[in-house]
Amino acid sequence: MAEEMRIVLRNYGKIDPLNIEDYLKAGGYKGLEKARAMSQIDLINEVKKSGLRGRGGAGFNAGAKWSFSYNTGAEVKYVVCNADEGEPGTYKDRIIMENDPQSLLEGMAICGYAIGAQKGYIYCRGEYPYVVDILNQAIDQAKAKGVLGDFDIEVRMGAGAYVCGEETALIESIEGHRGEPRFKPPFPPVAGLWSNPTIVNNVETFANIPVILEKGADWYSSIGAKSYPGTKVLTLTGDVNNRIFIEVPTDTTIRQVIYDFGGGIPDNKKFKAVQIGGTSGGFIPESLLDTSIDFDSMSGIGAALGSGAVFVMDETRDIVDVVQRITKFFEHESCGKCTPCREGTKRMNEIICRLNSGQGLAYDLTTLEKLGRVMSVACLCGLGQAAPAPVLTTLKHFADDYSAHLN
Amino acid sequence: MSAYINIIQEYKDIPGGLIEAYHALQREYNYIPEDAIAEAAKIFGVSEARAYGVATFYSYFKVGERGRYVIRICESAPCHVAGAAEVVKALEQQLGIKMGETTGDGKFTLEFCECVGQCQATPVITVNSKPYLDVSPEKIPGILSECQ
Ligand SMILES: Cc1cc2nc3c(=O)[nH]c(=O)nc-3n(C[C@H](O)[C@H](O)[C@H](O)COP(=O)(O)O)c2cc1C
Ligand code: SF4
Ligand code: FES
Numbered sequence: 001m002a003e004e005m006r007i008v009l010r011n012y013g014k015i016d017p018l019n020i021e022d023y024l025k026a027g028g029y030k031g032l033e034k035a036r037a038m039s040q041i042d043l044i045n046e047v048k049k050s051g052l053r054g055r056g057g058a059g060f061n062a063g064a065k066w067s068f069s070y071n072t073g074a075e076v077k078y079v080v081c082n083a084d085e086g087e088p089g090t091y092k093d094r095i096i097m098e099n100d101p102q103s104l105l106e107g108m109a110i111c112g113y114a115i116g117a118q119k120g121y122i123y124c125r126g127e128y129p130y131v132v133d134i135l136n137q138a139i140d141q142a143k144a145k146g147v148l149g150d151f152d153i154e155v156r157m158g159a160g161a162y163v164c165g166e167e168t169a170l171i172e173s174i175e176g177h178r179g180e181p182r183f184k185p186p187f188p189p190v191a192g193l194w195s196n197p198t199i200v201n202n203v204e205t206f207a208n209i210p211v212i213l214e215k216g217a218d219w220y221s222s223i224g225a226k227s228y229p230g231t232k233v234l235t236l237t238g239d240v241n242n243r244i245f246i247e248v249p250t251d252t253t254i255r256q257v258i259y260d261f262g263g264g265i266p267d268n269k270k271f272k273a274v275q276i277g278g279t280s281g282g283f284i285p286e287s288l289l290d291t292s293i294d295f296d297s298m299s300g301i302g303a304a305l306g307s308g309a310v311f312v313m314d315e316t317r318d319i320v321d322v323v324q325r326i327t328k329f330f331e332h333e334s335c336g337k338c339t340p341c342r343e344g345t346k347r348m349n350e351i352i353c354r355l356n357s358g359q360g361l362a363y364d365l366t367t368l369e370k371l372g373r374v375m376s377v378a379c380l381c382g383l384g385q386a387a388p389a390p391v392l393t394t395l396k397h398f399a400d401d402y403s404a405h406l407n
Numbered sequence: 408m409s410a411y412i413n414i415i416q417e418y419k420d421i422p423g424g425l426i427e428a429y430h431a432l433q434r435e436y437n438y439i440p441e442d443a444i445a446e447a448a449k450i451f452g453v454s455e456a457r458a459y460g461v462a463t464f465y466s467y468f469k470v471g472e473r474g475r476y477v478i479r480i481c482e483s484a485p486c487h488v489a490g491a492a493e494v495v496k497a498l499e500q501q502l503g504i505k506m507g508e509t510t511g512d513g514k515f516t517l518e519f520c521e522c523v524g525q526c527q528a529t530p531v532i533t534v535n536s537k538p539y540l541d542v543s544p545e546k547i548p549g550i551l552s553e554c555q
Pocket of ligand 3: 524
């Protein structure tokens with residue numbers, strides 16, 4: 001039986017999140033103290049060596065990213081926390097911020113010191129106004145205690161646009177514009193917010209940082225999968241007995257997640273599919289459940305770890321019906337800046353609707369596949385590139401569901 | 408009119424403060440009054456088209472009126488398979504309006520939304536941003552009666 005390991009959620013249920021004294025008593029801000037006693041380069045190397053990779057979906061080595069901003073030597077730099085959490089089925093960043101906001105602030109302050117930034121922003125989704133209140137209280141307390149030193153943190157609220165989770169769209173939004181992704185390069189670590197070097201990291205990524213400093217890079221890199229060490233917070237939804245969140249080492253398998261932690265499928269029904277990483281993730285069939293959840297193993301089976309959402313479907317679910325919900329999502333959330341996505345998401349949804357209503361032809365399946373392949377390479381940002389994944393993976397693994405819908 | 412100006416003015420000096428100003432307007436009115444867009448454009452020194460473009464980009468903002476209680480139903484996949492459609496049906500029936508509409512007395516507006524991050528207890532609806540969990544048709548009368 002696999003077991004949980006709480007690193008990011010180390011203080012969950014143990015401290016009063018709205019009392020900084022509790023956090024300090026639990027060893028809080030020791031990591032920042034330690035970081036400030038190091039040189040910036042040593043600090044960045046330590047984070048690099050831990051092997052910590054971004055928890056927001058792209059899986060980039062955090063320390064390596066920081067070094068790009070550090071190396072620019074610009075005077076003004078920014079640290080931005082991506083708390084947009086728009087991926088359906090995901091609520092792990094909320095759990096972290098609600099239960100241990102100071103660990104996020106500490107992680108951001110460590111990053112600020114490492115790259116030489118005095119200002120941080122937390123971009124929190126508009127659906128979480130209550131979390132914005134918690135964060136503001138936590139910031140006030142940290143300022144009153146003086147623990148952040150000369151590092152300032154401000155909370156900005158998103159307004160219900162999924163694409164704003166994409167880092168350059170997020171930056172546009174903080175600047176007060178429509179959240180349309182930018183052309184890259186330049187990448188944000190070199191030219192981001194108001195064209196200054198900007199590190200954007202996910203909430204969970206930042207929350208890992210204080211512990212890494214406290215316990216050391218070697219300790220961290222020895223946990224979980226070698227190429228994507230540490231733990232991952234997962235949220236279980238759909239047809240699973242325990243609809244809970246868990247934090248597990250990254251070498252845990254999908255099967256362990258669904259059966260050991262999730263308690264299996266309700267009402268003695270059979271498993272049919274699981275979609276991991278949120279709505280842009282691939283669908284995974286029974287035969288691949290022994291895959292470990294780490295970033296590279298998931299990519300290896302044509303799926304993604306993404307945000308860590310685990311959406312389980314039992315044998316009674318009609319895959320085409322679920323996929324229709326997903327294609328509608330992408331049509332709605334496409335920002336419209338580039339044609340392959342603006343048009344592609346619309347046509348994809350059109351075809352899936354046709355199939356779902358029993359009007360589809362075999363020809364539609366070929367078109368879907370072709371359209372999906374084009375979108376995944378031709379779209380400007382990750383939204384359009386990932387949008388076809390649910391369609392392509394279900395065409396591959398659940399072809400029978402599609403055939404059943406053909407006219 | 409001057410009420411808008413006072414609200415918007417407060418965010419004038421914040422870099423990128425336009426979106427924050429819209430949030431503040433919406434906290435006050437539950438929507439962004441059409442006229443306020445023109446005021447915001449003037450105060451932030453951008454064209455009206457641009458100010459309008461920002462307001463309409465974000466699904467959380469609504470330009471033009473809506474009810475005092477905005478009820479949003481999550482239709483993302485986890486809520487969908489948990490029975491969001493039944494909740495929609497019950498709400499439409501009990502309020503006598505369709506999704507996207509506002510009741511004649513201006514009290515309730517029904518809107519679809521995507522995941523609001525409370526997926527531990529699907530289906531989920533929000534009433535003026537407050538989440539209600541594990542919603543079923545039976546729970547709707549109680550939730551509506553809380554809106555006074
Ligand atoms: C459409 C889209 C939505 C995204 N949404 C999020 C999100 O909600 N939260 C997040 O942390 N990253 C999101 N990302 C990834 C970010 O662009 C970025 O890679 C991440 O914030 C970097 O932080 P990390 O390295 O700590 O993961 C999204 C990317 C795309 C393309
Ligand atoms: S891929 Fe879609 S969301 Fe991304 S820039 Fe193009 S239109 Fe916008
Ligand atoms: S899927 Fe409905 S709240 Fe997350």
